[in-house]
Amino acid sequence: xxxxxxxxxxxxxxxxxxxxxxxxxxxxxxxxxxxxxxxxxxxxxxxxxxxxxxxxxxxxxxxxxxxxxxxxxxxxxxxxxxxxxxxxxxxxxxxxxxxxxxxxxxxxxxxxxxxxxxxxxxxxxxxxxxxxxxxxxxxxxxxxxxxxxxxxxxxxxxxxxxxxxxxxxxxxxxxxxxxxxxxxxxxxxxxxxxxxxxxxxxxxxxxxxxxxxxxxxxxxxxxxxxxxxxxxxxxxxxxxxxxxxxxxxxxxxxxxxxxxxxxxxxxxxxxxxxxxxxxxxxxxxxxxxxxxxxxxxxxxxxxxxxxxxxxxx
Amino acid sequence: xxxxxxxxxxxxxxxxxxxxxxxxxxxxxxxxxxxxxxxxxxxxxxxxxxxxxxxxxxxxxxxxxxxxxxxxxxxxxxxxxxxxxxxxxxxxxxxxxxxxxxxxxxxxxxxxxxxxxxxxxxxxxxxxxxxxxxxxxxxxxxxxxxxxxxxxxxxxxxxxxxxxxxxxxxxxxxxxxxxxxxxxxxxxxxxxxxxxxxxxxxxxxxxxxxxxxxxxxxxxxxxxxxxxxxxxxxxxxxxxxxxxxxxxxxxxxxxxxxxxxxxxxxxxxxxxxxxxxxxxxxxxxxxxxxxxxxxx
Numbered sequence: 161x162x163x164x165x166x167x168x169x170x171x172x173x174x175x176x177x178x179x180x181x182x183x184x185x186x187x188x189x190x191x192x193x194x195x196x197x198x199x200x201x202x203x204x205x206x207x208x209x210x211x212x213x214x215x216x217x218x219x220x221x222x223x224x225x226x227x228x229x230x231x232x233x234x235x236x237x238x239x240x241x242x243x244x245x246x247x248x249x250x251x252x253x254x255x256x257x258x259x260x261x262x263x264x265x266x267x268x269x270x271x272x273x274x275x276x277x278x279x280x281x282x283x284x285x286x287x288x289x290x291x292x293x294x295x296x297x298x299x300x301x302x303x304x305x306x307x308x309x310x311x312x313x314x315x316x317x318x319x320x321x322x323x324x325x326x327x328x329x330x331x332x333x334x335x336x337x338x339x340x341x342x343x344x345x346x347x348x349x350x351x352x353x354x355x356x357x358x359x360x361x362x363x364x365x366x367x368x369x370x371x372x373x374x375x376x377x378x379x380x381x382x383x384x385x386x387x388x389x390x391x392x393x394x395x396x397x398x399x400x401x402x403x404x405x406x407x408x409x410x411x412x413x414x415x416x417x418x419x420x421x422x423x424x425x426x427x428x429x430x431x432x433x434x435x436x437x438x439x440x441x442x443x444x445x446x447x448x449x450x451x452x453x454x455x456x457x458x459x460x461x462x463x464x465x466x467x468x469x470x471x472x473x
Numbered sequence: 474x475x476x477x478x479x480x481x482x483x484x485x486x487x488x489x490x491x492x493x494x495x496x497x498x499x500x501x502x503x504x505x506x507x508x509x510x511x512x513x514x515x516x517x518x519x520x521x522x523x524x525x526x527x528x529x530x531x532x533x534x535x536x537x538x539x540x541x542x543x544x545x546x547x548x549x550x551x552x553x554x555x556x557x558x559x560x561x562x563x564x565x566x567x568x569x570x571x572x573x574x575x576x577x578x579x580x581x582x583x584x585x586x587x588x589x590x591x592x593x594x595x596x597x598x599x600x601x602x603x604x605x606x607x608x609x610x611x612x613x614x615x616x617x618x619x620x621x622x623x624x625x626x627x628x629x630x631x632x633x634x635x636x637x638x639x640x641x642x643x644x645x646x647x648x649x650x651x652x653x654x655x656x657x658x659x660x661x662x663x664x665x666x667x668x669x670x671x672x673x674x675x676x677x678x679x680x681x682x683x684x685x686x687x688x689x690x691x692x693x694x695x696x697x698x699x700x701x702x703x704x705x706x707x708x709x710x711x712x713x714x715x716x717x718x719x720x721x722x723x724x725x726x727x728x729x730x731x732x733x734x735x736x737x738x739x740x741x742x743x744x745x746x747x748x749x750x751x752x753x754x755x756x757x758x759x760x761x762x763x764x765x766x767x768x769x
Contacts, residue, residue: 186623
């Protein structure tokens with residue numbers, strides 16, 4: 161187990177190193193001189209040159225690369241070209257809102273998706289199964305901004321149950337919940353669609369196992385077999401889904417935050433793109449890929465812990 | 474000469490059995506037919522846009538702006554008085570062209586990478602798959618955003634951005650069956666006969682893994698169309714006044730409080746195409762290989 165842990169950790173470090181290298185070069189080939197972007201068209205050549213010197217842009221590329229890697233490790237991700245504040249500070253300011261949205265959506269997705277997947281598998285090729293399968297396929301066909309707009313049209317504009325814009329900074333718990341509700345339902349339903357499908361196929365596999373037949377034979381109630389014996393085993397692939405679909409969840413959270421005008425990483429990255437804030441973009445890519453690599457490492461390890469049968473090679 | 478004839482016959486037979494396999498797969502899962510029919514309908518609309526669309530998609534008529542759906546404009550008009558239905562029909566072209574370009578590119582490059590990694594194994598495999606893992610660490614929409622911002626929003630650049638995100642999954646899909654096919658006797662026989670690696674890969678491995686890759690292609694085409702629409706919604710689509718579904722929703726979103734049809738109908742168009750492709754690919758995948766069910 162510890163050998164596996166070290167090996168897996170090693171691969172994550174290599175991946176992270178590769179990711180950081182790509183991020184560094186992507187940002188360097190973006191069009192436009194960062195110094196010119198910060199100072200504007202009217203700036204004199206002298207001040208542009210001075211800023212280039214201060215930002216370290218006159219250093220050889222390799223030196224800049226090493227400085228960048230060192231900076232990432234010690235938490236110095238540079239200064240936003242637009243606001244002038246440290247990138248880490250800006251990201252940390254909005255990160256809780258995005259984490260809150262994605263975690264609540266994941267929980268919602270699991271709470272809806274797992275029982276639906278189990279129900280669908282148990283009633284295989286019957287009406288409930290068909291309905292659940294079509295609904296889940298529909299769920300993963302909807303781009304997050306389309307479902308967000310449909311929810312907005314229905315619950316905020318027609319029924320007026322929820323605010324059209326979600327500030328994400330309500331004072332009371334109730335206000336926060338109201339702000340969070342529609343964005344979380346939007347992301348949660350999409351996640352539920354993915355989780356339902358995985359839970360269904362995992363459950364179908366488990367239902368065919370010998371020990372399930374044995375449980376039947378010794379007269380156990382079907383409900384107990386399903387929920388106590390099968391579900392535990394069927395949950396293993398569901399855990400890995402979180403890692404696999406994290407990229408999709410992140411993309412969808414960006415779109416959801418834009419539609420509901422909710423503060424978070426999504427709005428920050430779109431703003432940085434529009435304003436050509438390169439250091440901010442670099443920081444955003446670092447944080448996104450860091451999250452993906454760490455969550456994948458975590459799910460792999462959890463996978464090993466909850467299923468001791470898994471052999472690591 | 475005889476070798477050529479035999480090879481031709483072998484290829485014909487492979488293609489025929491693949492065709493028969495695909496047909497029986499369609500019949501095993503009837504929903505694939507529905508998906509295919511819907512998708513073909515959209516393709517016909519896109520190809521026949523100049524004849525089918527009732528109005529010019531970029532012709533502005535300010536007097537006729539923001540009109541709700543009516544007999545003359547089935548899906549209403551936008552803020553410039555342009556006919557929404559015509560813009561949706563023309564927009565289908567952009568979505569399909571970008572999606573098909575991106576997925577064809579990703580399918581060819583990704584599969585080639587996967588087959589090479591699986592075939593050679595060892596260090597080559599480790600290095601290639603590590604690079605794929607690095608690419609997979611970028612959330613697809615974020616990578617798309619950055620690449621389009623970097624290259625500029627043209628049809629080709631959008632296709633490149635989307636293809637980049639789809640290459641690693643194709644490499645993974647192609648690699649696993651390559652490893653198992655590699656160990657079959659007929660490949661050892663081919664090697665003993667002195668066939669080159671390229672010939673073994675192209676002539677004997679690729680036909681074996683092609684059905685799976687094509688099915689994944691239809692599912693990824695759905696994803697590509699969704700990502701293109703998402704990028705256009707964020708403002709990184711093909712530049713206006715060209716009609717794109719994501720761009721139409723972006724414009725319509727500004728008037729959503731009083732003119733819901735602007736964003737609603739293009740949203741439905743995206744939903745229909747993506748749903749059709751998912752239904753098509755999902756049904757075929759279940760039929761071709763039950764083990765692959767719900768993977769990826």
